[in-house]
Amino acid sequence: MDGIKLRAENLNLYFGQKQILKNINIEFPKNQVTSLIGPSGCGKSTLLRSFNRMHDLSPDARIEGKLFLDELDLYGRKNSVTDIRKRIGMVFQKPNPLPKSIYENLSYALNIHNYPKQDIPNLIEAALRESFLWDEVKDEMKKPAVKLSGGQQQRLCIARTVVLRPEVILMDEPCSALDPISTKKIEELILKLKEDFTIVIVTHNMQQAQRISNKVAFMYLGELIEYDTSDTIFKHPNNELTQRYIGGYFG
Amino acid sequence: MNTVKREQIDSLLKFAFKGAGLLTITLLGGIFFMLFANSILFFLNVPPLDFFTGSQWDPENHYSIFPLLVSTFWVALGSMLIAVPLGIFSAAYLSEMAPKKLQIVLKPIIEMLAAIPSVAIGFLGIVLVGPGLAQIFGIQNGLNALNGSILLAVMALPTIVTISEDAINAVPKSHREASLALGANKWETLFKVTIPAAFPGLIAAVMLGLGRALGETMTVLMATGNSAAIPKGFLDSVRTITATIAIEMGEVPYQTTHYYSLFAIAAILFLITLAVNFTGEFFANRLRKFHS
Numbered sequence: 001m002d003g004i005k006l007r008a009e010n011l012n013l014y015f016g017q018k019q020i021l022k023n024i025n026i027e028f029p030k031n032q033v034t035s036l037i038g039p040s041g042c043g044k045s046t047l048l049r050s051f052n053r054m055h056d057l058s059p060d061a062r063i064e065g066k067l068f069l070d071e072l073d074l075y076g077r078k079n080s081v082t083d084i085r086k087r088i089g090m091v092f093q094k095p096n097p098l099p100k101s102i103y104e105n106l107s108y109a110l111n112i113h114n115y116p117k118q119d120i121p122n123l124i125e126a127a128l129r130e131s132f133l134w135d136e137v138k139d140e141m142k143k144p145a146v147k148l149s150g151g152q153q154q155r156l157c158i159a160r161t162v163v164l165r166p167e168v169i170l171m172d173e174p175c176s177a178l179d180p181i182s183t184k185k186i187e188e189l190i191l192k193l194k195e196d197f198t199i200v201i202v203t204h205n206m207q208q209a210q211r212i213s214n215k216v217a218f219m220y221l222g223e224l225i226e227y228d229t230s231d232t233i234f235k236h237p238n239n240e241l242t243q244r245y246i247g248g249y250f251g
Numbered sequence: 252m253n254t255v256k257r258e259q260i261d262s263l264l265k266f267a268f269k270g271a272g273l274l275t276i277t278l279l280g281g282i283f284f285m286l287f288a289n290s291i292l293f294f295l296n297v298p299p300l301d302f303f304t305g306s307q308w309d310p311e312n313h314y315s316i317f318p319l320l321v322s323t324f325w326v327a328l329g330s331m332l333i334a335v336p337l338g339i340f341s342a343a344y345l346s347e348m349a350p351k352k353l354q355i356v357l358k359p360i361i362e363m364l365a366a367i368p369s370v371a372i373g374f375l376g377i378v379l380v381g382p383g384l385a386q387i388f389g390i391q392n393g394l395n396a397l398n399g400s401i402l403l404a405v406m407a408l409p410t411i412v413t414i415s416e417d418a419i420n421a422v423p424k425s426h427r428e429a430s431l432a433l434g435a436n437k438w439e440t441l442f443k444v445t446i447p448a449a450f451p452g453l454i455a456a457v458m459l460g461l462g463r464a465l466g467e468t469m470t471v472l473m474a475t476g477n478s479a480a481i482p483k484g485f486l487d488s489v490r491t492i493t494a495t496i497a498i499e500m501g502e503v504p505y506q507t508t509h510y511y512s513l514f515a516i517a518a519i520l521f522l523i524t525l526a527v528n529f530t531g532e533f534f535a536n537r538l539r540k541f542h543s
Contacts (some may be wrong), residue, residue, distance in 0.1 A: 057431070109433035
């Protein structure tokens with residue numbers, strides 16, 4: 001499995017009686033950006049969240065099939081969910097900084113995972129620099145994170161994920177609550193982060209998917225319809241549904 | 252014709268509702284006035300300094316609120332030491348850990364605790380908690396501050412649990428997701444994210460519970476032994492401000508210093524509970540603003 005970081009095999013997911021994901025097989029290549037696109041309710045966010053086991057929080061969610069990070073079975077009985085979430089980070093749709101200071105938002109995860117005290121300030125600085133946020137916040141690390149602008153908050157959330165050096169970063173429509181300028185900054189950030197991380201991103205924005213992704217997966221009604229390089233999906237998709245979705249005939 | 256009648260009913264109802272509202276305010280104002288007018292008459296006879304600093308409540312001779320205040324304080328403090336951790340942990344368990352089904356059963360049961368009449372709880376204090384304490388600590392009788400604290404804790408618990416649970420529930424789900432997604436476990440998320448975020452609400456819960464404990468009369472009257480000396484610890488018999496008023500008001504001759512003194516201590520209690528309730532409301536409001 002060279003070059004494949006994350007994959008799902010025969011994944012079915014149900015909420016109660018309702019089947020949300022139907023037999024998904026997909027592989028995400030290492031150090032690339034893969035976009036999940038499709039109309040609302042097609043299951044793309046659900047698929048994304050199953051990789052860092054966010055569905056553990058919903059008692060009526062049921063999962064069949066296998067998910068792997070390299071060769072690690074993500075739902076294996078012996079594998080710790082906290083360890084998996086450390087290795088597979090997640091950035092949410094709405095920026096969700098913790099109600100703490102900027103500094104504490106980053107130190108929180110480091111403390112929980114018992115990083116040595118003396119390393120923490122350097123790790124935080126590095127993560128903030130990587131997330132293009134350092135220059136904007138270096139003088140006000142004690143300020144409550146909610147006082148930052150929406151775009152800054154989202155970059156803080158990315159920094160908070162990056163600081164743990166995960167292997168994969170999942171992003172659930174990270175720009176949908178942001179203005180175009182903040183969106184552009186985050187897109188630049190994503191392109192830089194892929195040098196170090198494997199990125200899977202859910203987006204509603206076709207142009208964004210085209211700008212940032214190496215590969216694109218189109219989903220519809222819980223099924224993976226087409227999965228190919230960004231070029232193929234956007235220039236000559238094979239499936240008619242994909243073609244119509246890209247063309248804006250439904251959405 | 253019809254419209255005229257409807258407008259008449261409309262203005263009549265307006266008047267009725269206005270009257271009901273004003274009546275409540277008048278009642279409150281009347282109580283306030285009565286308490287303070289009588290207190291002033293008391294302070295004309297007894298210097299305020301003696302009242303606050305003396306060490307004896309011995310009507311006709313010494314009027315000092317100090318032993319009563321210390322008693323009230325001990326009992327209330329004890330009840331909070333028991334009820335606050337218990338209440339907040341129950342609330343946290345209910346909203347964060349308990350399965351939905353258990354939650355649906357447990358919450359009304361806890362709220363039902365508030366419906367038990369205080370005299371029934373006082374009764375339990377005499378026949379159950381008192382003898383129990385006497386046996387555990389090897390003392391002659393168990394009617395003491397600790398007994399009162401335990402019973403008041405039970406009575407304050409529903410308030411504390413309900414309001415804390417609301418506060419914890421009101422913490423946005425996105426905070427928990429953020430913490431969990433960083434690899435924190437449920438406990439770390441609860442103690443380091445959820446509870447700190449709910450903190451103003453938890454303070455409100457504690458303050459309103461404390462208000463309940465401070466004002467409670469029947470239970471402490473029955474369970475704490477009512478000796479008006481300065482207590483040295485939780486195993487001493489105490490007499491709270493509320494119990495003192497309840498015991499002495501029936502016997503006292505009208506318009507004597509003793510009579511006025513009861514109004515004075517009631518006024519002090521009133522001020523204390525008012526302050527506690529205001530603090531509670533202040534934090535409860537802040538919580539509401541924060542989440543809306």
